[in-house]
Amino acid sequence: MQVHDLIGIGFGPSNVALAIALEEQNHGGQALSTVFLEKQPAFSWHQDMLLDNAHMQISFLKDLATLRNPSSRFTFINYLHEKGRLQDFINLKTFFPSRHEFHDYLAWAASHFEDRCAYGEEVVEVVPEVQNGQVALLRVRSRTRDGELRERLGRNLVVGVGGTPNIPEVFAPLRGSPRVFHSSRYLRSISEHAQPRRIAVIGAGQSSAELFMDLHGRYPSTRIDLIMRGHAIRPSDNSPFVNEVFNAEFVDHVYHRPDHERDAMLRSYWHANYSAPDLAIIETIFNVCYEQRVRGEERHRILRRHEVLGARDLGGSIRLELQDLDAGPEASHANQSNEYDLVVLGTGYERRQHRDLLASLAPWVGEIAVDRNYRVSTPAEFRPGIFLQGACESSHGLSDTLLSVTAVRTGEITAALSPAPLGNVPPAPLGNHGPSRRNVAYAARI
Numbered sequence: 165m166q167v168h169d170l171i172g173i174g175f176g177p178s179n180v181a182l183a184i185a186l187e188e189q190n191h192g193g194q195a196l197s198t199v200f201l202e203k204q205p206a207f208s209w210h211q212d213m214l215l216d217n218a219h220m221q222i223s224f225l226k227d228l229a230t231l232r233n234p235s236s237r238f239t240f241i242n243y244l245h246e247k248g249r250l251q252d253f254i255n256l257k258t259f260f261p262s263r264h265e266f267h268d269y270l271a272w273a274a275s276h277f278e279d280r281c282a283y284g285e286e287v288v289e290v291v292p293e294v295q296n297g298q299v300a301l302l303r304v305r306s307r308t309r310d311g312e313l314r315e316r317l318g319r320n321l322v323v324g325v326g327g328t329p330n331i332p333e334v335f336a337p338l339r340g341s342p343r344v345f346h347s348s349r350y351l352r353s354i355s356e357h358a359q360p361r362r363i364a365v366i367g368a369g370q371s372s373a374e375l376f377m378d379l380h381g382r383y384p385s386t387r388i389d390l391i392m393r394g395h396a397i398r399p400s401d402n403s404p405f406v407n408e409v410f411n412a413e414f415v416d417h418v419y420h421r422p423d424h425e426r427d428a429m430l431r432s433y434w435h436a437n438y439s440a441p442d443l444a445i446i447e448t449i450f451n452v453c454y455e456q457r458v459r460g461e462e463r464h465r466i467l468r469r470h471e472v473l474g475a476r477d478l479g480g481s482i483r484l485e486l487q488d489l490d491a492g493p494e495a496s497h498a499n500q501s502n503e504y505d506l507v508v509l510g511t512g513y514e515r516r517q518h519r520d521l522l523a524s525l526a527p528w529v530g531e532i533a534v535d536r537n538y539r540v541s542t543p544a545e546f547r548p549g550i551f552l553q554g555a556c557e558s559s560h561g562l563s564d565t566l567l568s569v570t571a572v573r574t575g576e577i578t579a580a581l582s583p584a585p586l587g588n589v590p591p592a593p594l595g596n597h598g599p600s601r602r603n604v605a606y607a608a609r610i
């Protein structure tokens with residue numbers, strides 16, 4: 165069996181950017197044998213949320229390459245140039261392309277690496293290859309769409325699998341119901357419903373706000389409740405000083421803080437990324453609700469400070485038991501029970517798939533800890549390098565799950581694979597940038 169220098173799991177923006185960095189930094193002309201395994205049948209970036217009117221929440225300059233190598237041919241600007249739209253894009257006068265256009269850019273970039281991506285293969289397990297008491301290689305097992313199991317051997321692994329839909333416990337029994345679905349399945353699921361009368365959207369982040377507006381435009385007479393725990397839909401703070409937390413240099417700052425300081429920092433900036441839609445869409449939602457009041461047709465409701473206590477499938481509808489968190493327990497309206505034709509979950513993502521995939525390596529890896537270059541800390545007798553993309557928010561900061569540092573991070577990972585990645589991977593560096601005890605402890609949550 166061929167031994168690959170590098171196996172990438174997932175071929176989303178993170179690993180596409182890595183493919184670009186590997187090509188451009190290319191280890192002094194020594195081409196690595198690389199393969200990326202992607203479970204989707206073709207490149208696709210959050211396809212079920214490619215809503216009309218949805219725009220990027222990040223500048224196009226934070227594309228797959230610019231911040232690492234502005235002269236790369238894989239920049240968004242070069243994409244526009246090759247597509248013949250550069251001047252027209254300039255006339256748009258925006259830093260924030262539509263998500264449709266950015267998807268097209270990402271797919272264009274990915275298309276240059278078809279020869280090293282196996283689409284339609286889901287990685288199910290990574291197991292150690294032990295030789296003479298050492299873990300020499302990693303065996304990566306994947307399943308094709310036809311159910312066939314495949315195996316590959318690699319000297320290095322980069323896990324870039326993104327998030328997994330977060331389904332709150334209360335909705336767990338309704339998994340599989342066509343009437344309850346997560347935003348990650350939105351477009352394919354909503355197309356199955358012709359004219360729902362009443363819809364609940366759960367959550368108050370960017371996705372929920374976009375879902376609310378999309379549903380409002382899609383169904384002119386449907387009633388929509390946006391159900392949220394918070395007091396108000398709060399905007400993301402993208403003012404320039406706050407935005408510095410998404411700068412590449414800020415990763416150093418976050419990574420080298422003591423645990424308690426890093427924790428506090430993540431908490432204090434949490435709203436810069438989570439549960440915080442753009443101000444423009446909040447204003448649009450407010451305007452829609454206001455106009456409905458003017459016309460005396462209050463179809464939609466923003467149910468703030470409401471908790472979903474229970475959810476039952478009644479066959480033809482879903483019943484939600486709601487608690488008004490601001491009403492005292494004695495208040496007659498503290499609990500209400502509403503029926504909906506559809507419930508759409510804008511409840512975000514969790515990032516733990518890498519732990520499941522690497523579970524067989526636990527005797528060597530223990531609690532996963534990463535060094536500054538995203539390399540998982542392993543003992544000397546474990547030779548392969550394992551790198552994580554997008555799973556290091558707790559150690560590297562809020563930018564980790566976004567596109568903000570992708571270009572720079574892949575340059576760092578590519579450099580960390582040098583100078584001796586091929587067949588003789590040194591143990592995880594424990595020098596200045598190595599995982600201190602502090603980070604090992606902290607990394608329990610990675």
Ligand SMILES: Cc1cc2nc3c(=O)[nH]c(=O)nc-3n(C[C@H](O)[C@H](O)[C@H](O)COP(=O)(O)OP(=O)(O)OC[C@H]3O[C@@H](n4cnc5c(N)ncnc54)[C@H](O)[C@@H]3O)c2cc1C
Pocket residue numbers: 173174175176177178179201202203204208209210213219220221222285286287288324325326327371517553554565566567568
């Ligand atoms: C609707 C939406 C809009 C967003 N907009 C922005 C934005 O404007 N700006 C921003 O900075 N961030 C945005 N984000 C955040 C998002 O995380 C990043 O844009 C980006 O997708 C991260 O890239 P990734 O490659 O790390 O993860 P992903 O894009 O999630 O890619 C992971 C890939 O791995 C594949 N995969 C997963 N498990 C396996 C497996 N076991 N085997 C094989 N393949 C697997 C998946 O199919 C997927 O293709 C958005 C997220 C969402 C959901």
